[in-house]
Amino acid sequence: MIQVVAGIIIENKTVFIAKRKKGNVLEGYWEFPGGKHEIGETLEASLIREFEEEFNVEIEVLEKLHDNIHHYPQISIHLHSFICKKIKGEFQLLDHDEVQWVNIEELENILLAPADIPIIEALKKATLNK
Numbered sequence: 001m002i003q004v005v006a007g008i009i010i011e012n013k014t015v016f017i018a019k020r021k022k023g024n025v026l027e028g029y030w031e032f033p034g035g036k037h038e039i040g041e042t043l044e045a046s047l048i049r050e051f052e053e054e055f056n057v058e059i060e061v062l063e064k065l066h067d068n069i070h071h072y073p074q075i076s077i078h079l080h081s082f083i084c085k086k087i088k089g090e091f092q093l094l095d096h097d098e099v100q101w102v103n104i105e106e107l108e109n110i111l112l113a114p115a116d117i118p119i120i121e122a123l124k125k126a127t128l129n130k
């Protein structure tokens with residue numbers, strides 16, 4: 001089982017998602033950016049590092065949103081998602097094919113990585129009264 005972190009950034013009621021690059025596992029699927037947790041790092045530090053590596057932005061990790069385990073045919077992942085905020089820089093496309101901001105209600109019409117599906121419900125609940 002690998003530990004994976006994913007960051008949810010919400011601005012103007014839309015959420016930031018990125019399309020996995022051709023040649024990567026789950027090519028063409030959209031994801032909440034992040035990556036593998038590395039030993040010796042906190043989950044939050046992994047997420048901050050991934051956003052810097054993949055988009056050249058600095059984020060602040062605000063709160064845990066959800067965590068779930070998903071079994072892919074080749075690998076099982078424990079996915080930890082966090083609500084984050086961009087605090088510095090403009091998103092640069094360094095490791096994805098595309099990015100977009102989508103309304104939370106529209107997320108279910110997007111081809112998201114299968115492990116990310118439970119995050120949609122958690123996100124809807126978390127933002128219901130905001």
Ligand SMILES: Nc1nc2c([nH]c(=O)n2[C@@H]2O[C@H](COP(=O)(O)OP(=O)(O)OP(=O)(O)O)[C@@H](O)[C@H]2O)c(=O)[nH]1
Pocket residue numbers: 004005006025026030031032033034035036037050075077079113114115116
């Ligand atoms: N970053 C990210 N990975 C996800 C999500 N959902 C999901 O199933 N994954 C899976 O989690 C695993 C790790 O993600 P990754 O490939 O982005 O990790 P990484 O940036 O550290 O990869 P690297 O080994 O190429 O440096 C992959 O198998 C990926 O398919 C998601 O929302 N965000």
